[in-house]
Amino acid sequence: MIIPIVAFGHPVLKKKALPIENNYPDLQELITNMFETMYAANGVGLAAPQIDLSIRLIVIDGSALSKDYPETDGFKKVFINPEILEESGENRLYNEGCLSVPEIHEDVSRKERVKLRYFDETFAERIEEFHGMRARIIQHEYDHLEGKVFIDRLSPLRRTLLKKRLSDIAQGKKTGAYKMRFAKK
Numbered sequence: 001m002i003i004p005i006v007a008f009g010h011p012v013l014k015k016k017a018l019p020i021e022n023n024y025p026d027l028q029e030l031i032t033n034m035f036e037t038m039y040a041a042n043g044v045g046l047a048a049p050q051i052d053l054s055i056r057l058i059v060i061d062g063s064a065l066s067k068d069y070p071e072t073d074g075f076k077k078v079f080i081n082p083e084i085l086e087e088s089g090e091n092r093l094y095n096e097g098c099l100s101v102p103e104i105h106e107d108v109s110r111k112e113r114v115k116l117r118y119f120d121e122t123f124a125e126r127i128e129e130f131h132g133m134r135a136r137i138i139q140h141e142y143d144h145l146e147g148k149v150f151i152d153r154l155s156p157l158r159r160t161l162l163k164k165r166l167s168d169i170a171q172g173k174k175t176g177a178y179k180m181r182f183a184k185k
């Protein structure tokens, strides 16, 4: 089932999401729905707050980027209650976009490696390190669980320049080519 994606300006995107227990109701169905929603919008990652669920759950499939970023080949994963243990390496710039912020792409600086503790879809605990585009996608989605979007990582000047376009998104004047949900509608 495809679920509408929450647009920038919706309060759920500013909330710190809460961890879930392994008896969370219909978790497998939710994961399936999140993948379906993400694929339908041509995304490579989706965090639960983006479907108006303030819980610490992320789905990722970076395979679509594997031509340019080979490390994403077969990178399809579910992250439950992830916790960043360490970020390391050089700061790298990459032009990011977000399903909640349609048509805006901006360079965001992030560290090239991230070490993560998380639970997989079977609720097995894992500690793993990711690099390159794998790390980038995780860091972007993880921000959603912390109540942040990539816009929050831009300079105040860049944000000011984007103000009009962001308010158009928040008011539903600008939408993606997929089902969206707006705060003010």
Ligand code: ZN
Pocket: 097, 098, 099, 100, 140, 141, 144
């Ligand atoms: Zn996003």
